[in-house]
Amino acid sequence: MLRILHSLPRTHKLLLLPVATMVTVLGAQKIVTTYQDVQREHRTLDTVIVPLEVDASPGLPSLSFQRSPLGDAIDIASQALDATRQHMPLANLVDEESFELELIDSASASADGDLPLALTRPSNSQPEADLAEALPTHLDQGAVHMAVVVGTIGSGMLDHDGTLMADATSYEPLPDDELGLFEDGPVILEQEIAANKSFVPEWQTYEVKQGDTFAVMAQNRLGMGYSEVIRLLDQLPDKAVLARWRAGDSFDYQLDEDGNLLAMRMMRNARDGFLVERDDSGFEVATIERTGEASQRLFAGTVSGSFTRSAQATGLSSAEISELSRVLGKKLDFRRDTRRGDRFQVLVESDIIDGSSFDPRVLAVQYEGERLDLTLIRNDTDNNFYTPNGESLDPAFNRYPFEGSYRLSSNFNPRRKHPVTGRVSPHRGTDFAMPIGTPVVAPADGRVEKVANHPTAGRYIVVRHDNGYQTRYLHLSRPLVSRGDRVTMGERIALSGNTGRSTGPHLHYEVLVNSSQVNAMTVSLPENKSLSGDKLVAFRRQAEPLLAVLQSGDTGTVVASRRSNDEG
Incomplete structure (x- = not known):
């Protein structure tokens, strides 16, 4: 019958494709069944002929052949059956022509191989793998295996050397326990971990x-x-x-x-x-x-009332206002120099931890007022404040309040005795004999605190300097400044004279530290602290970005700006 099938026209072969496929499966089934019967009845194998190559090793027939494009599936199936019946090697199977192939959904046959078969029309959505599932479940598995081998050859899944290509796969999975992977039984990790778990204290x-x-x-x-x-x-x-x-x-x-x-x-x-x-x-x-992250904040405000209340209105803390007042107080008299409408900016750096500010440090201050314009920058090297040009808030303090050289007529002597009464009459200043009208100059920067007349001291002036010291000048002929004036080192402030109780023209000069008179000729006086040389270059490099913040009003973090309506 198969030879007749092989001689049919191509269109007839296409219609009978399912028949050829099932014949291949059932033919293999018949061979294996016969072999099993022989073994059970202790018969010889003469009744079963499985052709092998001369040089073939025991096992399945050689599957090596020259692979070519998929040919006529019906011819391949016919050749396979002929090879089985005529003892032909499977390697002699050849393809003749490639063509489009549609598979049926399912097919069935009896175990004894009787035909015809029951066929089902093809479905566009039915996968090719469902054909194997349609086989009778009671077919011998060895026969099914031989049919799969033949199908593998026909579909081109074997390379020319008999090895499977990349898309080949096994068609029946095996459980892991049959492969000996868990000979001692499965390991339950939860139990082993629990057995070795130790106590760990938690916060x-x-x-x-x-x-x-x-x-x-x-x-x-x-x-x-x-x-x-x-x-x-x-x-x-x-x-x-x-x-x-x-x-x-x-x-x-x-x-x-x-x-x-x-x-x-x-x-x-x-x-x-x-x-x-x-x-x-x-x-x-x-x-x-705990250490925090350094953060810069710029506060800007306008004076309206007292300076302290105006600074509080910007959001500055009490500690920050205290440091600001200390710094500005060396140049600014808050009671006399501040005016409504004066503007100020304060750049503060502090450590931020959980939203709270710690250790505030004033980095830069800019005050623009009616009576004073002042910009100060903190120097990282010594933590002192300087002007942008490196001038210190604590300038040098000259030993003598005049230019030239004049005779010292009476020394500082707290145990001096009066020349007439003989009683102790302390002399708490230093007298310099000089002609009336000799210019008296400020020994350091400061502010005039008082200009007045006294029966004993005559006309006199009191100046508070930026370093905290005070100086007094007695027996003057004429003051050249008024109360509240700002004076600088070397500036003329008065003319010497002979007013009050005086035995002759002279200048009585006093220096007070912490409101107590000291010997002006021996007291330790501040030296010039202005920066110069490499120190000045380094300071200007450090001050440049701080000045840019004051000018732009942008720190990259928080900028606070308020106008206070409080009156001081």
């Missing part, structure tokens, strides 16, 4: 409630005795951290397996706190100090 947080005391809480929650609580409080540098609780405060703690305190962490603020850890002898206390 917990306690929030203080109204009426809580540490002594009671420690005994109830931390497993501490009263004596342990007392010893711990004695070891803390700041007992208020635990002794003066407020509702809402919190601290972290760790307990051991028995519920006793291992460690405790308490913060006084976002930056500072204490760490308590249990050791063999009791508790050990260490200090916690």
Whole structure:
């Protein structure tokens, strides 16, 4: 019948393709069944002929052949059947022509190989692999395997040397336990991990409630005795951290397996706190100090009322205003020099921790006022403030308040005796004999505090200098300045004279430190602290970006600017 099938026209072969496929499967089934029957009846193998190549090794027939494009599937199936019946090697199978192939959805046949077969029309959505699923389930698996081998050859899934191509795969999976992968049984990791798990203390947080005391809480929650609580409080540098609780405060703690305190962490603020850890002898206390991220903030405001209230209106803290007042106070008299409408900017750097500011440092100040314009920059090297040109707020202080050379007629002497009465009459200044009208100059920068007349001192002037010192000039013939005037080193402030109780023309000169007279000829006076040379170059390089911030008003972080309506 198969030879007749082979001689049919090509269109007839296409219609009978399912028949040829099933014949291949059933033919292989018949061979294997016959072989099994022979084995059961102890018959010889003469009735079963499986052709092999002369040089073939035991096993399946050689599958090596020259692979070519997929040919006429019906001719391949016919040749395979002929080879089986006529003892032809499977390697002699050849393809004749490539063509489009459509497969049926399913096919069925009886186990004894009787035809015809039951066929189902092709479906566009039916995959080719479903054809194998349509085979009778009671077919011998060896026959199915031989049919799959033949199908593999016909579909081109074997390379010319008999090895599977990249898209080939096994057609029947095997369970892992049959391959010996778990000879000792599966390993349950959860059980083994649980068996070796050790205790690891975890940090917990306690929030203080109204009426809580540490002594009671420690005994109830931390497993501490009263004596342990007392010893711990004695070891803390700041007992208020635990002794003066407020509702809402919190601290972290760790307990051991028995519920006793291992460690405790308490913060006084976002930056500072204490760490308590249990050791063999009791508790050990260490200090916690958190470091923050340096952040620059620019505050800008306008004077309206007192300078302090105007600075507070910008958002500056009390500590920042205190440092600002100290810096500006060396050049600015807040009671007399500030005017409504004066503008100021303050660049502050501080450490930011959890949104809170710590250790504020004024980096730069700019004041634009009716009576004074001033810009000051902090120098990182010595933390002193200088003008952009490197001039110090604490300039040099000259020893003598005049130009030229004049005779010292009376020294500073707190134990001097009066020449007539013989009683102790302290002389708390230094007298220089000089003609009336001799110019008197300021020995350092400062501000005139007082210009007045006195029966004994005559006409006199008091000047407060930027370094905090004061100077007084007595027996003057004429003052050249007024109260509140700003004076600079070397500026003429008066003319000498002979007013008040004086025995002759002279200048009585006093220097006061902390409001007490000192010997002007021996007191330690500030030297010139202005920057020069390499120090000046380095300072200008550092000051450049700070000046740019003051001019642009942009720090890249936070800029605060308010106008105060408060009156001082």
